Amino acid sequence: MRLPDTGLNAFEAILARRSVRSYRDAVVDRNTIGSLLEAAVRAPTAVHEEPWAFAIVQDRQLLQRLSERAKPLFAEEVRRAGVERTGHAFNAFASPDFNIFYDAGTLIVICARPIGPFVAADCWLAAENLMLAACAMGLGSCVIGSALPALNLPEIKAELSIPADYSAIAPIIVGHPSGATPATPRKEPLILGWH
Numbered sequence: 399m400r401l402p403d404t405g406l407n408a409f410e411a412i413l414a415r416r417s418v419r420s421y422r423d424a425v426v427d428r429n430t431i432g433s434l435l436e437a438a439v440r441a442p443t444a445v446h447e448e449p450w451a452f453a454i455v456q457d458r459q460l461l462q463r464l465s466e467r468a469k470p471l472f473a474e475e476v477r478r479a480g481v482e483r484t485g486h487a488f489n490a491f492a493s494p495d496f497n498i499f500y501d502a503g504t505l506i507v508i509c510a511r512p513i514g515p516f517v518a519a520d521c522w523l524a525a526e527n528l529m530l531a532a533c534a535m536g537l538g539s540c541v542i543g544s545a546l547p548a549l550n551l552p553e554i555k556a557e558l559s560i561p562a563d564y565s566a567i568a569p570i571i572v573g574h575p576s577g578a579t580p581a582t583p584r585k586e587p588l589i590l591g592w593h
């Protein structure tokens with residue numbers, strides 16, 4: 399599938415990126431995923447470790463199963479952390495109809511071996527590169543942090559071909575947006591000092 403050339407420059411892509419939670423059925427093709435991974439691995443990486451590795455899931459039944467496995471685990475994690483918020487974001491986890499991947503056809507899990515103190519930082523920088531590249535290609539994306547407890551279960555890692563000594567760090571869904579997503583607000587940057 400040929401993707402629209404949005405012609406966005408880097409700053410425009412940063413402003414245009416949204417967490418997209420509604421997708422069309424069309425699946426993102428292999429070449430496009432290759433381009434997204436190419437963008438991901440151009441991220442800065444501490445001591446040039448390049449610790450990242452990627453597990454890609456496009457099997458819809460598997461995505462559905464992962465969602466079902468993830469919901470109670472994440473709800474329990476939120477409960478244990480004593481998070482007070484009871485907004486729709488957390489209530490949704492009790493609904494059998496809620497798919498934590500929003501029916502996106504592609505999940506990219508950025509993984510790493512814990513070989514140094516900056517491994518997670520590297521993976522999150524790769525994640526942002528990937529999401530900005532997706533935005534510039536007219537694709538939507540969203541971080542699905544709520545999938546992490548399930549993705550790090552030994553049996554799920556084995557099913558996704560993630561070796562035991564790797565951890566899932568940044569799960570990102572990607573797909574063709576079914577419509578426009580409004581921007582979320584941001585506070586002004588809090589400047590603590592400017593000496």
Ligand SMILES: Cc1cc2nc3c(=O)[nH]c(=O)nc-3n(C[C@H](O)[C@H](O)[C@H](O)COP(=O)(O)O)c2cc1C
Pocket residue numbers: 415416417418419540541542543544545581582
């Ligand atoms: C670490 C992390 C975890 C997140 N996990 C989820 C998630 O599980 N489900 C979800 O719908 N959005 C998730 N998000 C997306 C945020 O809700 C979203 O980035 C935020 O509301 C700001 O909206 P925007 O990305 O459209 O600017 C996550 C974002 C981050 C950075």
